[in-house]
Amino acid sequence: MIEMNKNTSPDKKSLKARESNAAKFLCVVLALITVFVSIVCVAVHSNNKKLIAAQTSAAGGDTVPSAKPVDATQNNNSVKPVEKTTEPVSVTETQPPVTHNTAQPGTIENPTIITIDEENWHLTLVNSGYRIPDTYSPDLVYVCGSGERLDRKVAEHYEEMYNAALKDGVTLTPCSGYRSYETQERNYNRKIEFYQGQGYSYEEAKVKAATIIMPPGSSEHNLGYAMDIVCVDEWFEDTAEFKWLQENAADYGFIMRYPEDKQDITKVIYEPWHWRYVGVEAAKELKDSGLVLEEYLGVA
Ligand SMILES: [Zn+2]
Structure with a gap:
């Protein structure tokens, strides 16, 4: 019995040790998985933040771009006529005799x-x-x-x-x-x-x-x-x-x-x-x- 015990006890011990090692290993694996998962979570979260930020700016970009082209066209529209209206002014400034009377004068009978x-x-x-x-x-x-x-x-x-x-x-x-x-x-x-x-x-x-x-x-x-x-x-x-x-x-x-x-x-x-x-x-x-x-x- 003793022998048996002696024989069996080391087996039991090694078994327990193995079990304990397996448990430790499991714990480590679990801990690693937890760490990994949390890293992934943090990464995803931060990625989501970036995505949200990107989407927000894209949304802003939608309003901004949609506003910008409006502004741009408004600017273009508002600038172009100004250029158009200022151009004739500068022309008339350098050439005073520019007038509406480009048509030939008529007569007393037919003015x-x-x-x-x-x-x-x-x-x-x-x-x-x-x-x-x-x-x-x-x-x-x-x-x-x-x-x-x-x-x-x-x-x-x-x-x-x-x-x-x-x-x-x-x-x-x-x-x-x-x-x-x-x-x-x-x-x-x-x-x-x-x-x-x-x-x-x-x-x-x-x-x-x-x-x-x-x-x-x-x-x-x-x-x-x-x-x-x-x-x-x-x-x-x-x-x-x-x-x-x-x-x-x-x-x-x-x-x-x-x-x-x-x-x-x-x-x-x-x-x-x-x-x-x-x-x-x-x-x-x-x-x-x-x-x-x-x-x-x-x-x-
Ligand atoms: Zn008079």
Whole structure:
């Protein structure tokens, strides 16, 4: 028994030892698996985080890219028109005589009807060859507390000039500003009748009348861009007002539109009282060069 015990006991011991070793091995394996699994978990988790982050940025990317192209196209759209709108400006800056009057001038009988170029509105040329349509309706305001109106865009410059003159002791009394198409037509027809009464034919009377009263649509008063200044008994050319205007009006964008020595081009009598807004740049160039608007715009 003892022997047997002796014989068997080592077997049992070795068996137990083996069992214990197997258990230890199992534990180690389990621990390793646990470690491995947790590493994998951590890796997957972190990968998921990255994935989520990537997806978020992708989602943001979706909104951003979807926003970006919108922005980009908006930018492109907003930039392109700006470029387009600024380009003509730079062109007109280097070439002042660019105007809407690219069409050939018409005649008193058959005038060219024009549309106002929004960008170069201040250079709009009207005369017996170029007329605005009878439907033209400017945005008018009363100037200097008077009963006379001008186009709102011109009125502010007139007021500025008026106040500057006032500081120099000169009052530029607004005498006749905007005139409606109908008023112009009535005045013009009255003048035609006057010349017919003097023995002129209707055709002759129309041409003669147009040198004093412009046909409807061809007067700068119909545009609301011109003001006849001061109504006094003396010849306007002899007044302090006229002298002040000659020296200073261009600084405010106004020109004497119908000079004495250019009547063959303007087809209008000398009118020292008629002052037209063309913008400061053009006014100064016209004053310095002695050109009239027709010559300046290249349609004389
Ligand atoms: Zn006038």
